[in-house]
Structure formats: structure tokens, C-alpha cells
Amino acid sequence: MHIDIDEIAKTFGATTALRPVSLNIPSGALVALLGPSGSGKTTLLRILGGLEFPTSGRVLFNGQDATGMTVQERRAGFVFQSYALFRHMTVFDNIAYGLRARPRGQRPPKAEITRRVTKLLDLIQLPDIAGRYPTQLSGGQRQRVALARALAIEPRMLLLDEPFGALDAKVRKELRQGLRDIHDETGLTTVFVTHDQDEAMELADLVVVMSMGRIEQIGRPQDIRSKPATEFVRDFISA
């Protein structure tokens, strides 16, 4: 699914989180929203997911206006910064949650849910943890469970808020590859937010550099490195 962001702006009271920004995300792309904290990248991601609504502007999914769509209608697989796993549920129940929450007519039968959860646990290479609670998992395992939970709803896109932020350097490297593999396998349009330029450059097809609620540059990693468009981009990527 391709996503078009058309002159989206967002203010919270007196503070401006996003000045009007526009961005076209081609279908199946892996896009990084890169910028320091307060640059508006998380706000933009949350607007895509339907967790915030823009003050003005439009969001289009496959060319159709999706600005007023509810968070449930959007079917965006969202991975939260601290993963937001349901702490009172086992890993199995966490992953099955989205399938069980469907209206009765669209809900898969029990055996089908079990089959899909098992398949997702294989995909994230953690086949044996179905019965554990989130507190009993390592940070890297939690991140992968959160990813599986988001994938379980057969999302139309994948949105990740600082997916590697809470992990140590070694795990981070491994999971980057993991995300790349899952993206390539599912072919989902994927947008992730990061403040780490290495992560953005290494992982993304398209990097969107943001600062102070503005998009500074959109380009392939190598282009941004070789031809920074503004002073800010030059400073930020050389830091």
C-alpha cells in the first residue's frame, strides 16, 4: 500500500509539532523518519497510525483519503517504543489478541488462531516462549513479540516507534537484520522512527530527515550522505 502525506500539520495547544509536511511513501518501501527529539517524527508516525489526528492536511492510503479513519479501521501494525505488551497476558495471548478482538463474523476459529500464532512465533525465531509472561522475557525478545503481535492482524502497513531504542548495541544489530528480513518477507510498507542515523542509513530504503516539525530532506541513504540538502542535515549526519 502506498501512503501519501499531504500538507499535514499538527499543533498541541500553543506548541507546533508539525508544520505542513508532505511525503510520498511508495508501496513496499522501508522508510526511516530520522531526527532529534522534538522534531515531530513520532507525531507523524502516530498520525499515520490513527493515534493522533492532524490539525490540517490529509493522509491518503492507496490514493484514498484516510484522514478521518479510526485507528481500528486503519489496520496499521504498530510497535511501541516500550513495546506496550499486555503484561497480564502470556506471549500467546498477546499475539492472539488482535485476532480475538475481531467482530464475531471475521474471527478465525480457535485452531486457526493457534496455527497463526505458532507461525508468527517461528517467524520471530522464538518458538518456545508462548506460555511466558512479558516480565519473563529479555528486551530483545519483547521487541520481537511486539512485532509478531503487530503482524498478527495482517496489517496494511507496519509502523515502529524507536523499535531498537531500549536495547543494547549487540542485540540492536541483530534485530535490525531481523526487521529487514521480516520486511522483505512480508513486503509491507514499513515506517520506523529513529534518532540514530546509523540505524536509519543501514536499514532504510528511504530516509526522511526531520527537524523542528519540518522535513529537511527526503532521499536514499547514499544521497543524503553525499548531498546533504541543508546545514542541519550536514551537521546531524556528521555528528
Next chain:
Amino acid sequence: MSDTALPRPAFRAATDEAPLLRIALIGIAVAGLAVLVFAPLAVVFAEALKQGWSAAIQSLGNRDARSAIQLTLLITAIAVPANAAFGIAAAWFITKFDFRGKAFLITLIDLPFSVSPVVAGLCIVLLFGANSAIGGWLVAHGWPIVFAIPGIVLATIFVTFPFVARELIPVMIEQGRAEEEASLTLGASGWRTFWSVTLPNIRWALLYGTLLCTARAMGEFGAVAVVSGKIRGQTATMPITIEMLYNEYLSVAAFSMAALLTALALVTLLLKTILELRHADQLAATRRH
């Protein structure tokens, strides 16, 4: 000053206290509990059973006593669910939304703790009494509030309002909104999110708040004394009946009723302990990651 000359004490952990200090602290705590908690409890039961079990039970069996017990249970059965619902709603509103005047609203929730229950009772009398506009209209239509059960319910709800909300607010602030948001992105409705994510996460705080609320609702005296009119057999709750019996020098009857009220409170505490023991593993699992 050279500290090399000082004799070195035996090594002990930084958080350990000297043995003498430890004994003293434990002693003070035990003595305090004994004098302030256990002794009064023991006296209540001893006084109630002074003339034997049969006298105590007989005193609880007469019509007025039974009416008082039923009334207290009825009031509690109305006030506690109402406050649980109000408490969840208030805590939800305060923790999941950002708005102006939030701090003021939190202070307002605490108001029943700081206002004397007698004052609260008087407010209800002034507002709903037969001489007020609202009260006059209600009485004329056969719905008296003051000196009747609705007044007692109102007074009890007012006095016990903060218990549930106060327990829930810190827990819900600490948990944030991320899990609810995750549930919504997974396609769940707001209603389903509340039942399957929010409520399980707050259930222990809710249970604790509800039990405290129950104990207080059964024992409330001041506000109820003002609004109830203390009509024996009609609007006299257990605490009011205890006071009336005591003032009439019927000490066995007074203390029997007091012992029963105490026993009800102890049962709520026992319930809480049992639930905590039974669900210890879930309790551990639901702590913050």
C-alpha cells in the same frame, strides 16, 4: 582526627542497623500495635462476651438490631459499587486525558477526606432537607432524602468517595496509555480495551480500594448521624445503634453490635489477604517490566 585509631566494628551491610537499635525499633512497633490496635479489639470482644455467648447473640437478634444490620449491609451494597464505578471513571478521566484544571480536580477528589463528615452531613441536610427548594419538592412527591435511606446513601458515598479513585490514580499514571493504544491499533474497540486491558491491569488496586471503601462505608458515623435522624428500626445504622445502646447503658448489646461490625471489617481484610496469596504469581507478573 585520624580514624585509623578507631576500633573497626564487624562488617555489616550498609542498610543494616546496629542490633540494639533494631531491637528497639521492633519493640516500639510491637508495643504501638499492641496498645493502639490489638488492645481495643480485644476489649470490644471481651465486653461483648462478658455475659456469655447467648446474651451477646440474643442482643443481636431483636428487631431493631436486625434492622440496623440489614440497613448497614444495604447502604454498603449501594455505596461501594457506586463508588467503584465513580472511582474508575474519575481515575480514567484524570490519567488518560490531558486537560486544564487537572490538579484542581485531583484536589477535589480528596475533599471528602479533609471535610469533617459532620459538615458533609449538614450540607446534605441543607441541600435536600424539607426546608430547601429541592428537598421540599422531593418530599412533596414522596421521595424524602433526609431522615431516610437516600440521605444515608448520599452521605456514605460522599465520605467514602476518595478510596477507590485514590488507589487507582497512581497505578494508572504509572502504567500510562501505551497498552490501551496498542489494543486499539490491534483493532479492539474502546469497550473491549477497557475490559481486557485496563481493568485487568488495575484489578488489584481496585480490589484494595473497594475493600477500604467497604470497611469505611460500614463504619461511617458522623455524616450518617446528621442525615439519618437516628430513627430506631428505620434509619439507625450499626454505628448509630451502637452509640444509642451505649448511651442507654446497655453495654452488652452495644459491644455485641460493635464486635459484629469489627468482625465484618476483619472479614474484608481476610478476603484481601486470601486473594493476594492465591494470585501471588499473577501479581508478580503484572508488575511493571
